[in-house]
Amino acid sequence: MERLLTVSGLTTEFRTERGTVKAVNDVSYHVDEGEIIGLVGESGCGKSVSQLSVMQLIPNPPGKIVAGSVEFEGQDLLRYGRESREMCAIRGGRISMVFQEPMTSLNPAMTICRQMGEVLTEHLGIDKAEARERSVDMLSQVGIPDPGKRADDYPHQLSGGMRQRVMVGMSMLCNPKMIIADEATTALDATIQAQLLELMYEMVNKYHTALVMVTHNLGIVARYVHRVNVMYAGRIIESGTVRELWANPMHPYTEGLLKCVPKLGERLVPIKGMPPSLINRPPTCPFLPRCRLRQKSCFEEPVPELTHVEGDHYTTCRVRLEGLTDD
Amino acid sequence: MTTKTDSINAPGLGGEVDILEEQLLPPVNEFRRFVKVFFRRKIVLIGFIIVVLIVAMAIFADVIAPFGPYEQDLHNVLAAPDSTHLLGTDSLGRDLLSRIIYGSRVALSVGVITVLLSAAVGTLIGLVAGYAEGALQSVIMRLTDAMMAIPSLILSLIVASILNRGVLGVVIAVAITLFPGYIRLINGQVLSVKQNDYVMAGRSMGSHKARIMFRHILPNCLSPLIVQMTMMMGVAILSEASLSFLGLGILPPTAAWGGMCYDGYKYLMMRPLLSIAPGLAIMVLVFSFNMVGDGLRDALDPKLRGTSSN
Amino acid sequence: MIEAARGNIVDIVNLKMYFPVRRGLLKRKIADVKALDDVSFSIRPGETLGLVGESGCGKTTVGRCIVRLYRPTGGIVMFEGADISHSGESDLRQIRRKMALVFQDPYSSLDPRMSSGDIVGEPLKIHHLVKSKKEYDERVAELFIMSGLSPDMTDRYPHEFSGGQRQRLSIARALAGDPSLIVCDEPISALDVSMQAQILNLLQELQSKNDRLSYLFISHDLLAVQYISQRVAVMYLGRVVEISDAGELYANTLHPYSIALLSAQPLPDPVAEEKRHRIILTGDVPTPLNPPAGCAFHPRCPRAKKECSESVPPLRDAGGGHFVACHCV
Numbered sequence: 001m002e003r004l005l006t007v008s009g010l011t012t013e014f015r016t017e018r019g020t021v022k023a024v025n026d027v028s029y030h031v032d033e034g035e036i037i038g039l040v041g042e043s044g045c046g047k048s049v050s051q052l053s054v055m056q057l058i059p060n061p062p063g064k065i066v067a068g069s070v071e072f073e074g075q076d077l078l079r080y081g082r083e084s085r086e087m088c089a090i091r092g093g094r095i096s097m098v099f100q101e102p103m104t105s106l107n108p109a110m111t112i113c114r115q116m117g118e119v120l121t122e123h124l125g126i127d128k129a130e131a132r133e134r135s136v137d138m139l140s141q142v143g144i145p146d147p148g149k150r151a152d153d154y155p156h157q158l159s160g161g162m163r164q165r166v167m168v169g170m171s172m173l174c175n176p177k178m179i180i181a182d183e184a185t186t187a188l189d190a191t192i193q194a195q196l197l198e199l200m201y202e203m204v205n206k207y208h209t210a211l212v213m214v215t216h217n218l219g220i221v222a223r224y225v226h227r228v229n230v231m232y233a234g235r236i237i238e239s240g241t242v243r244e245l246w247a248n249p250m251h252p253y254t255e256g257l258l259k260c261v262p263k264l265g266e267r268l269v270p271i272k273g274m275p276p277s278l279i280n281r282p283p284t285c286p287f288l289p290r291c292r293l294r295q296k297s298c299f300e301e302p303v304p305e306l307t308h309v310e311g312d313h314y315t316t317c318r319v320r321l322e323g324l325t326d327d
Numbered sequence: 328m329t330t331k332t333d334s335i336n337a338p339g340l341g342g343e344v345d346i347l348e349e350q351l352l353p354p355v356n357e358f359r360r361f362v363k364v365f366f367r368r369k370i371v372l373i374g375f376i377i378v379v380l381i382v383a384m385a386i387f388a389d390v391i392a393p394f395g396p397y398e399q400d401l402h403n404v405l406a407a408p409d410s411t412h413l414l415g416t417d418s419l420g421r422d423l424l425s426r427i428i429y430g431s432r433v434a435l436s437v438g439v440i441t442v443l444l445s446a447a448v449g450t451l452i453g454l455v456a457g458y459a460e461g462a463l464q465s466v467i468m469r470l471t472d473a474m475m476a477i478p479s480l481i482l483s484l485i486v487a488s489i490l491n492r493g494v495l496g497v498v499i500a501v502a503i504t505l506f507p508g509y510i511r512l513i514n515g516q517v518l519s520v521k522q523n524d525y526v527m528a529g530r531s532m533g534s535h536k537a538r539i540m541f542r543h544i545l546p547n548c549l550s551p552l553i554v555q556m557t558m559m560m561g562v563a564i565l566s567e568a569s570l571s572f573l574g575l576g577i578l579p580p581t582a583a584w585g586g587m588c589y590d591g592y593k594y595l596m597m598r599p600l601l602s603i604a605p606g607l608a609i610m611v612l613v614f615s616f617n618m619v620g621d622g623l624r625d626a627l628d629p630k631l632r633g634t635s636s637n
Numbered sequence: 638m639i640e641a642a643r644g645n646i647v648d649i650v651n652l653k654m655y656f657p658v659r660r661g662l663l664k665r666k667i668a669d670v671k672a673l674d675d676v677s678f679s680i681r682p683g684e685t686l687g688l689v690g691e692s693g694c695g696k697t698t699v700g701r702c703i704v705r706l707y708r709p710t711g712g713i714v715m716f717e718g719a720d721i722s723h724s725g726e727s728d729l730r731q732i733r734r735k736m737a738l739v740f741q742d743p744y745s746s747l748d749p750r751m752s753s754g755d756i757v758g759e760p761l762k763i764h765h766l767v768k769s770k771k772e773y774d775e776r777v778a779e780l781f782i783m784s785g786l787s788p789d790m791t792d793r794y795p796h797e798f799s800g801g802q803r804q805r806l807s808i809a810r811a812l813a814g815d816p817s818l819i820v821c822d823e824p825i826s827a828l829d830v831s832m833q834a835q836i837l838n839l840l841q842e843l844q845s846k847n848d849r850l851s852y853l854f855i856s857h858d859l860l861a862v863q864y865i866s867q868r869v870a871v872m873y874l875g876r877v878v879e880i881s882d883a884g885e886l887y888a889n890t891l892h893p894y895s896i897a898l899l900s901a902q903p904l905p906d907p908v909a910e911e912k913r914h915r916i917i918l919t920g921d922v923p924t925p926l927n928p929p930a931g932c933a934f935h936p937r938c939p940r941a942k943k944e945c946s947e948s949v950p951p952l953r954d955a956g957g958g959h960f961v962a963c964h965c966v
Contacts, residue, residue, distance in 0.1 A: 042830060043800075043829055189922060190691060190857055192921065219903030219910075220903050222905050222910050261905040262863060263905075263906075268834040270831055270832075270835040274801060465664065523745040524745045527701075533731075533764065538763070
């Protein structure tokens with residue numbers, strides 16, 4: 001498979017009154033063409049910020065990308081300015097995003113068709129009549145009943161599930177190479193969520209589009225994702241195929257996360273404590289205060305880089321990597 | 328980072344566990360944050376200093392003013408500014424500067440009393456309307472709208488001409504134009520605060536209505552109320568000055584800026600300072616209160632409470 | 638369906654809750670939203686009843702009717718054997734010591750202007766449960782510890798706590814009156830996965846220490862409900878469509894909606910997910926303002942037949958206390 005996106009050493013900081021927050025800290029990962037990868041972690045772990053950084057959508061100030069590179073189809077995106085023509089062409093054209101809240105992502109004062117048409121005329125420079133035709137066709141592809149008529153509706157006239165279908169359709173309009181779905185189905189009801197996930201899965205397979213699923217829902221990851229990156233306190237702490245990670249989690253956080261999900265007949269083992277504050281963090285392992293495997297060296301040395309274990313599996317746990325425990 | 332550990336028996340974590348100090352968000356010094364945001368804009372700082380100076384001027388008028396407010400110097404009627412009378416004298420030979428200094432007492436006291444009175448009445452009615460909802464709210468709010476539709480100066484003039492002239496009359500005449508604004512503000516605020524689950528939690532715990540209104544709802548309406556009150560200080564001072572200018576306000580010979588403007592108006596060609604100086608005093612004070620109100624609005628913004636961002 | 642009321646903490650019988658839709662200056666009623674239509678179930682002492690369903694199905698309304706924040710339009714709410722469906726405010730004040738609510742949103746459920754100690758101690762003051770300041774302080778500290786919070790934090794304000802800790806504060810407040818029922822309305826859905834597990838375990842531990850403490854656990858998360866509940870009720874558009882012991886319901890799901898709901902929830906296990914046959918429902922959840930005739934689920938039901946659009950299926954025993962409302966079962 002062709003390499004589509006390579007992110008290396010990405011670091012994004014936010015300045016606050018209490019100090020500098022490294023919301024994304026030395027994050028490296030890659031996405032291949034047509035691949036579905038997952039990015040999991042709890043709120044505040046930097047999973048959304050890392051994706052917004054890739055798209056250069058971080059509000060500056062207070063945020064700033066301070067290091068790293070984002071290579072997409074052979075171009076380094078960070079070389080382009082935030083508002084440059086190149087970046088605007090990539091956003092929505094080559095990479096598109098689907099956000100959690102479809103109500104705020106759509107302009108309430110414009111009809112669905114006009115909003116979709118605008119994306120098309122902007123990126124592909126086609127005329128209005130053709131834009132409408134393509135929009136209606138896309139609406140029918142994403143399963144909107146009676147798309148010719150619904151195209152002239154305003155967002156508030158659609159249900160939450162329908163709006164998110166529109167968002168998915170909009171993200172596919174210019175046939176992008178990659179879609180970032182940032183908690184795209186979190187706000188929806190269970191049965192509607194299932195519909196949307198199936199729809200997205202079908203669409204990206206049909207058009208051979210890569211999909212980055214940003215979510216906290218391990219069930220979604222288990223079902224749809226091939227490879228997954230686990231984020232904690234701004235860092236990717238473990239990465240691997242879902243099967244490998246589930247069967248053999250190396251990092252105690254990944255392990256803990258998997259045990260936090262209720263399973264039949266098993267008692268929950270919560271991870272004790274809470275995620276740390278990201279302000280002025282020392283370079284040691286961010287999971288250290290909550291870790292049950294911690295050793296003396298963990299307190300003294302900085303957290304290791306994401307290190308290869310086997311196959312696609314990488315981890316940052318020093319104890320496991322160096323075999324300091326027989327656990 | 329501190330990793331001081333306290334061991335307590337914390338259920339939900341399976342027995343004895345460490346509660347790490349760093350798990351608590353660092354305490355936020357609300358006062359320091361407030362001061363920092365409040366004084367971030369220079370214009371707010373200037374406004375604040377002017378308000379403080381004028382308040383001090385009103386309190387220490389007896390010490391600061393070179394002459395008494397009614398002291399006449401009949402040899403120097405309508406005198407031009409000189410070393411004894413820094414701003415000159417009026418048609419009765421009274422020192423203009425001293426009268427402006429004493430006039431700040433009237434402006435501030437009328438402003439404060441008016442604002443307190445209208446805020447108290449308006450808040451109470453707004454609280455009841457917002458809490459009751461339904462027909463009672465509809466009636467109160469439509470009456471409020473009707474009152475707000477009457478031009479405020481005309482309303483003040485009518486009320487002032489019915490009531491006795493003097494401080495009390497002016498206060499009531501001005502307050503009556505201001506309190507509907509508070510009803511509106513508090514009613515809207517109550518409706519939004521009521522959406523919070525803690526109000527429902529209070530009811531589910533068996534709290535009395537009064538406890539919910541005064542313990543949970545009112546304190547959470549205070550920030551916009553304080554901002555509104557500061558802004559209304561300016562409006563009240565201006566209204567008092569207008570009434571005095573039109574001869575329905577504070578009775579002469581009391582030094583009131585609005586009345587002084589009117590008195591000086593007759594000699595505008597000869598001694599323009601007689602009108603302009605008190606007019607400027609009104610303008611500066613009103614402007615300063617508005618700036619302070621602006622700063623308060625930023626500093627009391629609930630979105631910023633407890634946040635660390637700038 | 639109506640079981641012997643003796644000894645139950647809660648019995649609700651044919652509960653109806655209609656919310657009027659009002660328009661215009663005179664607030665004339667133009668329609669009713671039937672949030673609850675004929676809901677009946679009981680909660681036994683020391684039991685956790687899970688209540689699952691999608692948004693708008695009325696699960697929150699049930700909880701609020703039980704603690705009588707709403708006055709039901711019809712039917713009966715019994716609390717510890719007494720009919721409270723039409724009790725006045727002063728009677729309710731006495732009863733409310735014995736029941737408490739835990740809300741979904743850990744941010745809006747705590748008054749930002751009160752210190753965490755005052756929040757937790759408020760029920761003690763309202764119901765005059767302590768005699769002295771010293772006793773009050775001791776009791777508050779005890780509640781903090783019971784909920785897994787350090788008693789040193791009583792002076793802190795809610796915004797200084799994280800979401801999980803705030804939910805612990807909510808639970809501490811709920812425990813203050815030594816209640817026999819806590820209605821937990823989506824208590825974990827706003828929390829992170831690791832915090833969810835902590836709160837679920839906390840709730841369970843509290844129950845294991847007090848065998849009369851019952852929960853009504855309202856959630857859309859079937860896995861969490863399965864974990865914590867002894868019995869589970871599934872709701873769809875204002876009605877209970879299936880109710881049974883938790884083990885039975887998950888092992889032998891009968892109602893097509895319950896089956897679809899279970900199927901919609903992705904399991905956090907890639908191996909099991911691959912083997913699983915999933916049912917994806919078509920269509921949207923209808924609005925309770927204008928529910929479909931007959932069985933409300935029939936327009937989306939893969940097994941719908943003619944009868945389903947004509948009459949509402951009654952909740953009937955399918956054997957062993959497993960009740961289901963479906964014409965096809």
